Structures are given as C-alpha cells and as structure tokens.
Amino acid sequence: MKSNEIEILKDEFQTIGDIKTSKEVVMSVKNCNVFYGEDHALKNINLEVGRKEVLALIGPSGCGKSTFIRCLNRLNDTIDTCKVSGDITLEDIDIYKGHMDVVLLRARVGMVFQKPNPFPKSIYENVAYGPRIHGMTISKKELDEIVESSLERAGLLDEVKDRMHATGTSLSGGQQQRLCIARAIAVKPDIILMDEPCSALDPIATEKIEELIDELKQNYAIVMVTHSMSQAARVSQRAAYFHLGHLVEVGTTEKIFNDPEHQLTRNYISGRMG
C-alpha cells in the first residue's frame, strides 16, 4: 500500500487544497460524517458550494459522492439506517438541526437524478407539480407561465410545446432528463444537485445537457456527480475528488486535472484520462 493511501485511512486526514469557494457561498458543509448503520460512509467532509459555479464531484464508485450529494437536500432521510452529523448550512441556516423544514430545503435545493425519472403524468403536470404543491402561483395563467419558462430554460419547449399533455415518459431519454431539469428549476431553487445526469444518455443528448448546465450556472449553484472526467473538465469550475469516504482533494478544475497534489488524485486522473 502506498504511503498516501495509508495516510487517508486515518481519521484525522485533512483534505488537500482549498475547500473555500471564490464565489459567494450558498452552502457550506463542516465536519460532516455519515453512517449507514455501522458503515462509516463519509468521513469528516468540509466543503463550500458557491453561487454561479459548477462543482464536480469525482471519484471511483462507492467513494461517497452520491451519499454526499444526498446529504445536501436530506434525501438520505428516507433511509432509516442513515445517520448524518456535522453542520450543513444553507445561507447560514443549519439544514439538519431543526432550523429549516425539509420540504422548504428541498424546494431550495433541486435535484436531477442519474436515471431520468419523470412522473408518469403529462409533461405539463411534471413541471407544474412543484410550483403547485408549494402554492407558488395563484392563477392558472401564472402556472402556465412558470411551466413554459422552465421548459424554455431547459431547452425543451420547442420540442414539446405541441404536446404538453402527452405523458412525460413518452419522451426520449435525453428529453426526459431535460424535463427533469425543467421540473427542478420550476420551483426556483438556489442550488441544483445532479447525480450523474448524463450516464444514461447518448453523446448527443449528453452534449445538450452539458450546454444546458453551462447556461444554468449563470443563475444557480450546481453540484454535479460525474464519472466522466472529460465532462467534469468541460463543465465544472471546481472539482472535488472523493476516495473511500474521504474528500481527498479539492480545487479549481484546472488545478485538479493538470496539477493534482495528492497521489490518489493523480492516479485517478491519469488512469482515467489515459
């Protein structure tokens, strides 16, 4: 075993690189630990998420990227055995310690999943569901506007405007994923979490989503898990490398990809990038 690997197995391991963002901080994670029963899934994570930037989470399978992203909108709550400790704050309000309701949190922290998962309802209903349950609109006209502008920003409006009442599941995979993005931005969140949003899509659909992410970052903070190094390099401004539950290294994408400091990061980057 290499010395660096031994080093990170110790609990007092400190993340290399700058966990702070240069942009305005939206979400900040301090000393976060996650347990699934006895299994220590995330170890002492410290990280900041800034406005108008894309933060890419990279690392081998099972390293805790998805667990981490699901802490940010408390989706881990649905797993009975999952215990989260530490301070995770959304604009200085702790999201775990009863200061913020989970429903409000999820309205402010949207999520797009690995496999496109539109509701088996109409395209319109898919996008309108969020605004409706939160009571964001008072008239049908307002709701129509939100649906339309969300679809527009997700780059889907032209393709679906003639069949708003067709079911969301009748769309192609790439369109479904853009519908899910439209659904997420319809509730006007601060942050959008994306858990490998392109892994189930073909290259053309992937390209469209990447363009979309690039546009969305003008208004939102985006945290994205990805297995594609090239994708991380293309769309993200900052990157964080996870390994066996540790956040090993974090920095600007340029730094992580061109001049990583930690041996593990270097191995991963070079192995994948070839």
Place this chain on the structure above:
Amino acid sequence: MSDASITEIVNKNLKKRYKKEASFQRYGQISILLAASFLVIFFTDIISKGYTAFNQSEIRLSIYMDQEFIDPEKTGDIEEIRYGNFDGLVFQSLYDLFPEVTSRAEKRKLRNILSSSAGIEIQNLVVNDPSLINKTLDLWLPLDDEIDMLLKGNIDVLLPEESRRVSDSQIKFIQILQSKGLIEGKFNDTLFTAGDSREAEQAGILGALVGSALMLSITFIVAFPLAVAAAIYLEEFARKNRFTDFIEVNINNLAAVPSIIYGLLGLAVFINFFGMPRSAPLVGGLVLALMTFPVIIIASRAALQSVPPSIRDAAYGVGASKIQTVFDHVLPLALPGMLTGSIIGMARALGESAPLIMIGMVAFVVDVPSSPLDSSAALPVQVYLWADSPERAFVEKTSAAILVLLAFLLSMNSLAIWLRNKYEIKW
C-alpha cells in the same frame, strides 16, 4: 488451453446440456397438460350434470277461471279472492283431460304430476288482474320435480314400481299428455327469480346470489380501505423496528388461519357480543372482511414495494412532503395492483362456506334478502345445502348453483384484469 480443446470440450457437453433443457420443457408441458385435463374433466362433469337445470318441464293447461272456485260469494274483494281455491281450479282442468280417471287414488296420482306452485301462479295472476275471472286461459304450468326427472331421463322406468318415485299410472298420464303435445321443456326462470325451496322445481338461486353480492359489497367496503390504509402506513410511514416486524409476521400468519376460525370469531364477537342478527349478510360480510383483510394488506404492500424508488426520489426532490409523495405519486401507481390483489382475495372469500356455516348462514331461507340485515343464504352454502338434499332433482340444481358460482368468480376475476389494464400506468 488452446482454442481447439475448448471447442472439443464444449462440443462434448453440448448435447447433454440441450437434452437437459428439452427434458425440463417436457416436464413443464406434461404438468400443464395434466392441470388442463383436470380442469376439462371438472367442467365437463359440472356442465353435463348442470345444464338440464336451466330447463323445466311444463304442461299446457286450458283453465277456466271459475268464479265458484275463486270467489264463491261474489264479493269481488281482492282479500277474498286471495283465499280462493286455485289448486282446485288447476286440478279440475287436469281432470277434464282425463275423464276416465275416477278413483280417489288415481286422481291423487294425477294431481301430483303438477308442481304445488301451479295454484300459486294462478293466484298471482288473478290477484293482479281480477278481470280474468270467468275467462279461459291457456297457461304453461310447472310439473313436479319427480316428473321433470322422468322426462329428463333420470328415472329408470324399468325398475319395479315400488322402488321409484313415479308410479305406473303417472308414467301413463305423462305419455298421453306428451302425445297430445301438452308437455314441453321451458327455460327455467324460477332458478334465477326465486329463493330456496324444499320443492326442487320451485327452488331458485336468487336468494343466495343476492346474499353473496351483499356480503361481498360489505367485505369490500370494510376490508379494502382499512387494509390499504394499514399497508400504506406499514410500508411508507412506520419505522422498521421490532414492533413492525412483529406486526408483519402476524399479518402473514393471519392470512394463513383456517377460515372456520374466523367464523367462530364472528359468532363470538359480532353475534354474541354485539348482538347482530344471525344468518345475515352483514355478519357474513364482516367475517369475510376479517378473513380478506390480511390478504389485501399483503397484496397492497407488494404493490407499494413495486413502485420504483426513483418516483419517490423525484417527488421528494421537488419538495413534496411524505403524504404528498404517497398520495400523488406512489398510490396511483400501486392502486391497480392493490385492486387486483383485493379482488382475488375477495374471490376466495366468495367461495368460502365454512365461516358462513358458523354464523348461521346455512339456515334454510326462502326469501330473497332485501337488506344486509335480512336472513340470507350464500352461493357456496347453497351448493352445500342442495348437495345435501335427498331429491334427485337437486343433483342438477347443485351443479347449476356451482355454475352460477363459477360465473360469479369468473366475472370478478375479469373485472380485476380489466381494472388492472385500465389503470395501469406504463412507462
């Protein structure tokens, strides 16, 4: 190992592997064939025994509605007319066909070829329309069940007279009537419009059918919402701990408890403790609801589990609360499965006779129930009662009742399939 040797090894085993597959397929086909042939035997037996029950032998009599018999005091009052001697009227027109029969014994034998319901049919006609008095009517009236059996070939005329229920002279009467074309088999609408009777030709299935329908409605109304609510709570809201595990084990055990025990429970709780009426579809429905309850919970939980977690994630992801997630997304997807499961559970309950016997639904009830509180029979119990009756004519009635029960079951199962296809959301 070189490529050539792999080819050799695979080739050597290939035959054996395909043989295994072929023989497994053969076993499967044999089992299906066996199952299918049992089914065919079962249906041929029931249908061949039962189809004659849909037919009833009737006699055409020309009856003069003599006021002397109906209303000798010429009051014209319906209440007086109700007590008229209608049997006498029918017998008179029958005697008129056989003027040579004069002895009392022979006359009695002649009378007995008619069903005792013949007079009642005429009574109903006249009470509903008193203007028929003093007119002559041509009517088809039912024959006695023993005569019906004779005409359907179920009585061996070669047996000595004292060992059959139809006498020589009755056979002679029937032959004469047949040669005159006065006897015909008609569709037996009594079977579908009457309740039970000791006389086979007057016995119908309607009472049992209505009783079963009332019972199942109560079962559905009570068991479905309760069981679905329990399933949703256990599956979506309850934390997984020792207590919920204990509940789950007990639900599975309850689903396997013999049905007669539910009958005893119903007897003790609903009838003895709450004082509900005996033999009533209300109690039957509640007992069957208890019995179906765990089955529906299990089916509903399976339906909830089969909803993909990605849909829950999607709903939570846009900020839906737990109850919104369940009612807006999970439940609509699980509902077809829940309905199918419950209808199949209820179909099982429909065929259940043991618990109904415990709560007194085995009683002989003639009237068709008009509310769930009336005494009533139920289809499976009716089958049991008729199968137990000594008269030959009840054999075909039993099979007919089984056919009606099967038709009921079949329509329920078709409903389940229809509902599933209608509400199933595909993606």
